[in-house]
Amino acid sequence: MAGTGEIRSCSDGGLCKSAGKRLTTEFLSCIKCQVKLTKQQANWSPYDNGGSCVAVAGADYCVVAADTRMSSGYNILTRDYSKICKLADKCVMASSGFQADVKALQKLLAARHLIYQHQHNKQMSCPAMAQLLSNTLYYKRFFPYYSFNVLGGLDSEGKGCVFTYDAVGSYEKVGYSSQGSGSTLIMPFLDNQLKSPSPLLLPALDAVTPLSESEAVDLVKTVFASATERDIYTGDKLEIVIINAEGIRREYMELRKD
């Protein structure tokens, strides 16, 4: 209700002297009351299914993990929903945010990968898929996919790589990353354990962790157990996907259900 001067009185209520008088400003209340007025808004949004995801890159492996809880507000929709999707032979994506958008994004990328395979007669490499994902997200810059992704896999040389994204496609190759509701809890812990060298350093330093595969998996399990304690949207079960030269394997771990 802005700009037309149709507001008859200050919205602050009966106490204001401007009540009953026509306001010529575009504000909902007169200038004096505005100073006092605080608009209360609900912060709950149905367009967020919660959950956290993490990826850690190693010298010859990559670990991608996400919890399996899907929620809506304070309700749990299901305890057993996978947020992880295999996009190519050595490339796996975990996404939190709005799962309907995530699903649409996964289907789109799968279709594009099929087209790539028909044209080039080979699977897409992880860095190629990373660029494709970025472009796909930016394509909807003005009506974004509400999807916060981490992409993990092996590059063409067999080294682990992790790419982290925002909702509109800004991405970066990193050694580890987390996204989702628990990321504010998880990321500082990963920084503490795995501190990545800055990408601005010269000469460029290797971002992958020196940890072994089993150590990285244990780290991820620890991280989720902690995040589950304090983040209400994270819990139920942890799905871990490990990509290495032999292929892709899956592990599960129970998390707190409350």
Next chain:
Amino acid sequence: MFRNQYDTDVTTWSPAGRLFQVEYAMEAVKQGSAAIGLRSKTHVVLACVNKANSELSSHQKKIFKVDDHIGVAIAGLTADGRVLSRYMRSECINHSFTYESPLPVGRLVVQLADKAQVCTQRSWKRPFGVGLLVGGLDESGAHLYYNCPSGNYFEYQAFAIGSRSQAAKTYLERRFENFVDSSREDLIRDALIATRETLQGEKLRSSICTVAVLGVGEPFQILDQETVQQLIDKFELVGEEETPAAEPDADAAAAAAADADEGGAAEQGGGAEPGPAAEQGAAPMDI
């Protein structure tokens, strides 16, 4: 052969009610190198003869994977075939995306046929100069279709198109009644023999033919040269094919087939090679 007065445009009828441009397009299919397709209840096999222009060049790709459950072999203007394959792949991907299920083959061939028909009724277009043997698997079983440049399509138990395909068709006509219940191995064997028929005496080698299989539990794949050569060696009797000589070989083939079926994969190599055949069959260092 030249009916000059009415054959300039595809939009011109002849007094006899024929569209000569469309018929000429079908001639183009007959000029291409042979492509053969056969089907059983559960499998479809596509085979084609690859002739390279010269010893220096590679041969043209004539068999394309369209989706896990559909493959196509072409004869005629291969460029047109490539474009149509791209269209078919795109249709399959879009259908999968929207309906989360594979596109039934029968629907795809109708779409292809309609696309071909458009080109027979526009003055600024020309008909596609390629015949397509579309093999696919859907809920109602295995299917083989032939799509003409005219926009017609027919379903077949077995068919051959391209140059010297009549020889292959003759062989297939003799044997097609058995195909419905054929095993995967027998079907491939018949495909290879039919391919050999089109070669008119030239020796069948894996370097001049391509074989592709798809079936229940087996997504479409083009067999690699080694596998094809081993199959040729196993099935090839120097000279004649048919009944009397076929009996002992059929037994050996059936025995090997039993093993291979369990194995499931395309590798037939394994035990069943008799020594001398292996030596003479060892893929000649071609060109």
